[in-house]
Amino acid sequence: IESIWYICYQAYYLTDLQFTFKTMVYRVIDIINCAVKPTIPFCLYIALSNANDRLISKEIYSSNKFKINEGGRINTVCFDKTGTLTESFSTTEGFIVTDMLASPPTLLPHMSTSQELFSNDKSNSHFKKCMAFCNNLLRIGKKSVGDPLELEMLKYSPYDVTYDTIGDQLITQYILNDPQIDEFEDKSSYRLVRILDSVTFGFMSVIVADQQGRHFVYSKGAPEIVLANCNKASVPTQTMEVLNNLTMKGFRILSLAYKPLSDKEKDEEINSQDKKLIFLGFYLIENPTRPSAAPVIQTLMENYIRCIMVTGDNMLTSIHVANSCGMIPLHKKVIILSRSLEEDTKDIFTWNILENRHSILANSSNLLAMTTFLEDSKGEYLLAMTGESFIHILQYSESLDEKTKISFLNTIESYCQVYARINFEQKKELMEFFKRGRTSKYLIAYIGDGANDIEAIKKADIGIMFGESEISASSTFTSRKQDLNVILDIIKEGKVCMTNGMANFQFFLVFILNQFFGMMMLYTVYIGYRNNHGIFLDLAVLYIFGLVIADMKPSEKMTPLIPKTSIFYRKMVISILLTVLISWFTMLYGWFSLTNLEFYDIPLRFVSQADFEDKSIDQNVYSFYDNHYVFITIVCFNM
Numbered sequence: 001i002e003s004i005w006y007i008c009y010q011a012y013y014l015t016d017l018q019f020t021f022k023t024m025v026y027r028v029i030d031i032i033n034c035a036v037k038p039t040i041p042f043c044l045y046i047a048l049s050n051a052n053d054r055l056i057s058k059e060i061y062s063s064n065k066f067k068i069n070e071g072g073r074i075n076t077v078c079f080d081k082t083g084t085l086t087e088s089f090s091t092t093e094g095f096i097v098t099d100m101l102a103s104p105p106t107l108l109p110h111m112s113t114s115q116e117l118f119s120n121d122k123s124n125s126h127f128k129k130c131m132a133f134c135n136n137l138l139r140i141g142k143k144s145v146g147d148p149l150e151l152e153m154l155k156y157s158p159y160d161v162t163y164d165t166i167g168d169q170l171i172t173q174y175i176l177n178d179p180q181i182d183e184f185e186d187k188s189s190y191r192l193v194r195i196l197d198s199v200t201f202g203f204m205s206v207i208v209a210d211q212q213g214r215h216f217v218y219s220k221g222a223p224e225i226v227l228a229n230c231n232k233a234s235v236p237t238q239t240m241e242v243l244n245n246l247t248m249k250g251f252r253i254l255s256l257a258y259k260p261l262s263d264k265e266k267d268e269e270i271n272s273q274d275k276k277l278i279f280l281g282f283y284l285i286e287n288p289t290r291p292s293a294a295p296v297i298q299t300l301m302e303n304y305i306r307c308i309m310v311t312g313d314n315m316l317t318s319i320h321v322a323n324s325c326g327m328i329p330l331h332k333k334v335i336i337l338s339r340s341l342e343e344d345t346k347d348i349f350t351w352n353i354l355e356n357r358h359s360i361l362a363n364s365s366n367l368l369a370m371t372t373f374l375e376d377s378k379g380e381y382l383l384a385m386t387g388e389s390f391i392h393i394l395q396y397s398e399s400l401d402e403k404t405k406i407s408f409l410n411t412i413e414s415y416c417q418v419y420a421r422i423n424f425e426q427k428k429e430l431m432e433f434f435k436r437g438r439t440s441k442y443l444i445a446y447i448g449d450g451a452n453d454i455e456a457i458k459k460a461d462i463g464i465m466f467g468e469s470e471i472s473a474s475s476t477f478t479s480r481k482q483d484l485n486v487i488l489d490i491i492k493e494g495k496v497c498m499t500n501g502m503a504n505f506q507f508f509l510v511f512i513l514n515q516f517f518g519m520m521m522l523y524t525v526y527i528g529y530r531n532n533h534g535i536f537l538d539l540a541v542l543y544i545f546g547l548v549i550a551d552m553k554p555s556e557k558m559t560p561l562i563p564k565t566s567i568f569y570r571k572m573v574i575s576i577l578l579t580v581l582i583s584w585f586t587m588l589y590g591w592f593s594l595t596n597l598e599f600y601d602i603p604l605r606f607v608s609q610a611d612f613e614d615k616s617i618d619q620n621v622y623s624f625y626d627n628h629y630v631f632i633t634i635v636c637f638n639m
Contacts, residue, residue, distance in 0.1 A: 040508050043546035047500045050551055051493040058489055059480035067476045069501070071462055071494025072563055073443045076434065077300060077487055078456070080448035081311035081321055082252070084466065086287035088449065088482060090149045092156060093251060097124050097281035098236060127280045130218040130256040132157035132174055133190060133208050139163060149285065164191075174208070202312065202421070203229075207261070215261040219277055222314065222421070226255035230279040243282070247316035250324065252287060256280040293325040296484040301326070303560040305491070308417060310427055312387075312452065315420040319354065319384055322418050328382060334417075335374075337385040349389065353381075367396060368404075371411040383415040387422030390430065409433075424452040431459035442562075447487060464490070492554035498563035504549045505567060506576060511542060513580045518587060 052065040062068060079085050131153040137146035139161045144154060154161070159174040172192035193207040193215065203221035210216075219226060223243050227235060246253055257277035297307050309322050315336055322328045334354040349367055374381055385393075393412060397405045419430060434444045443461035446453070457463030457475045464486060465475035472478040479486040515537060564572070 040505070040546075043504050043508075043543075043550050044501050046547060047497055047504065047550035051497045054553070055477075055489060055493055058486075060486055060489060061478045061480070063473065063476060063478070067462065068490070068494055069497045070443055071445075071490040072496075072498045073494070073565070074305060074445045074462060074487075074491055075442040075562070076306045076308065076444050078308045078310045078431070078434075078444065078446045078460070079327075080446075080450070080453050081309055081313055081318055082287055083449040083482075084290075084447055084484070085293045085309070085321060085325055086289050088148065088287075088466075090152050090252070090285045090287055092152055093284040093286045095127070095156075095281065095283060096242065096246075097127055098234070098279060099124075124280075126216075126218075126258045126278075127256055128157045129159070129190070129208075129216075130220060130258055130280060131283065132159035133192070134204055134206050134218045134220045134256075136195070137161055152285070153283065159190075215265075217259045217261060217277070219257045220254050220283075223253055223255040223282065226257050226277070227279065230257050230277045234277075234279040239279075244316060246282070246284065247314045248320060250286070250317055250320035252285040252313060252317055254283040254285070256283060289321060289324050290482075290484060292484040296488060297326045299488060299558060303558050308419070310419045310422060310430060310446070310456065312422055313420060315384060315386060315418070316354075318418050318420040328417055332379075333381050334384050335370075335381050337370075337383055337389050349392075354384075367393065368408065371408055374411060374415050381415070382417045383412065384418035384420065385416060386420055387426035387430075390419060390422065390433075391426060394429070394433065424455050427453065427456035428459050431456050435459070435461070445487065445490075447484070449482070462490070488558060492558055495559075495561075495563055496552060496554040498565070500550055500552050502564060502567065502572075503552075504546055506572060507545060507549060508542070509567075509576055510579050510583075514583050514587075517584050521587065521591060 048065050048068055051068050052062055055062060055068070082088075135146065135150035135154065137144045137150055137154065139145075144151060144161050158176050160177040162173045162175055164171055164173050173189055174192075175189040190208045190210050193209050196205040196207065196217075203219065203225045205217055205219040208216055208218065219229070227239065243253065257279050259277045300307050307327050309318055309327060311318050319328065319334055319336075323330065328334060336352040336354060338350045338352070349370065351370060374383070393409075397409055400408060413434065419426075422430070431444065431446065445462040445464060446456045446460035447464045447466070448454075448457055449466035453465070454474055457465060462477070463475040464477045464479065465472040466479055466482045468478065468480055477486070477490055567573070567576075
């Protein structure tokens with residue numbers, strides 16, 4: 001537009017011999033270069049590169065540095081629990097066997113040897129066998145490798161994992177690591193027959209055989225799944241009460257069970273969920289909360305960034321951890337939402353109110369009635385639900401009209417703070433659910449550390465992975481240090497990148513408009529910037545100030561303000577217009593004042609070829625005052 005205006009203006013003076021077509025083309029190119037500075041993308045890229053370098057210095061690596069900007073627009077962060085909010089290592093806190101469940105349980109102290117653990121009680125041998133056999137561990141050299149939790153369990157068992165060959169087949173064997181142990185009826189070694197396929201999340205079963213050819217099924221998993229597959233006669237009456245008390249104290253709990261197989265059963269195809277298992281007891285683990293968890297979550301919530309827990313762990317354990325790290329304030333009551341067992345009432349859910357972290361009050365109602373109750377409670381209650389309940393809610397919402405559906409899902413999304421017993425597919429669905437209800441202005445981040453978090457990390461706007469495994473390649477950011485402060489660093493760098501980018505763009509826009517206006521003023525009197533003027537404006541002003549702005553670092557304290565993503569908002573538009581109008585007025589006023597001074601000579605306008613070839617005429621003398629004045633004015637206003 002500017003170039004067209006210039007051509008039209010000069011068309012009025014076509015008799016000017018000095019303005020040939022070639023000269024006009026050169027000046028049009030000057031105008032385009034003035035209006036579209038190649039410096040702009042360079043300085044914006046430098047800002048991203050500087051932010052990326054600062055993140056790398058903190059051992060945070062980005063697969064796409066252009067995603068750093070988006071970190072500044074995060075307003076919801078979803079945390080995995082185990083290995084993210086809590087430490088990645090597990091510690092054994094005790095064992096509750098079936099005999100102990102007959103009376104109020106007392107946790108055993110932390111033990112280091114199998115002899116101390118059960119005091120040579122032969123009746124608990126299957127408990128320890130289950131800890132040793134039911135796993136996916138591998139033996140490499142003299143060391144067992146695999147899941148840290150399974151390694152922790154193996155440590156309390158008298159068995160070691162070894163390998164042997166039968167013909168061409170490699171088999172896994174479990175042998176006693178201390179032949180002096182006398183708590184078992186036999187000193188048999190066991191071989192792994194097969195690991196049973198399980199379609200249920202949080203459950204594992206294996207079949208092993210001893211040297212006498214006897215076969216056994218050993219199972220471990222989430223308490224509610226294992227107990228559902230046990231013979232009711234083997235489960236003490238106080239088991240569920242004990243389980244609830246332990247989970248509310250924050251323990252992670254695995255249930256163990258087994259079953260001897262008859263000769264007929266061992267030759268049959270066995271389902272991994274056998275309804276006739278014999279309950280053995282609970283294995284208690286603790287994953288300590290990371291020291292950085294509470295401060296980081298407090299900082300995020302102070303900056304109006306919502307924090308949500310998404311975990312596959314037990315519901316009450318998850319609520320305890322959420323409470324300990326400040327995700328659920330102590331004064332809030334929690335409604336635990338679960339699906340009703342009645343198949344013909346798809347909209348009826350059971351909800352238990354967890355009050356004062358001790359008592360559980362049961363209730364049941366229609367989902368719409370429950371959301372109305374939440375809205376009327378004025379923030380007194382928060383929601384917690386399982387992954388299965390979440391899927392049922394999504395299915396139920398499809399039966400509602402569009403307006404009611406949007407209101408219903410918004411209420412669920414706004415109040416639900418903990419999603420427990422949720423598998424990787426449900427995590428993926430949850431991320432899609434969050435993104436459907438948000439505008440492009442705000443983004444969702446997910447932080448995890450395991451393979452079960454990959455789908456959620458890929459679906460989230462910003463995915464953050466702890467560790468350096470090959471699965472971390474699918475995440476936006478990877479942190480070598482397992483420190484939750486990584487999310488604060490990413491948000492702060494994102495905000496400073498966006499702020500620096502907008503400041504740079506505002507500076508460039510004012511600079512370009514002033515330079516263009518000055519250029520058009522000079523072109524009206526047949527002169528322009530000298531070469532040294534253009535070089536100085538681009539290098540000494542534009543580059544230097546652009547790079548200084550791009551190198552601005554984030555402050556130590558995070559602010560709740562989210563940088564603007566567009567220049568078209570009132571404050572910035574008014575600021576740019578006022579700055580440009582004042583500078584244009586100053587240039588015009590000063591220029592007209594300059595032309596009225598006695599010593600000022602009007603730049604020569606050539607009207608003939610003879611005048612043009614007259615060597616005694618020095619055009620620079622006439623143009624000196626104009627272009628130097630305009631140049632100095634532009635530099636002063638932009639600095």
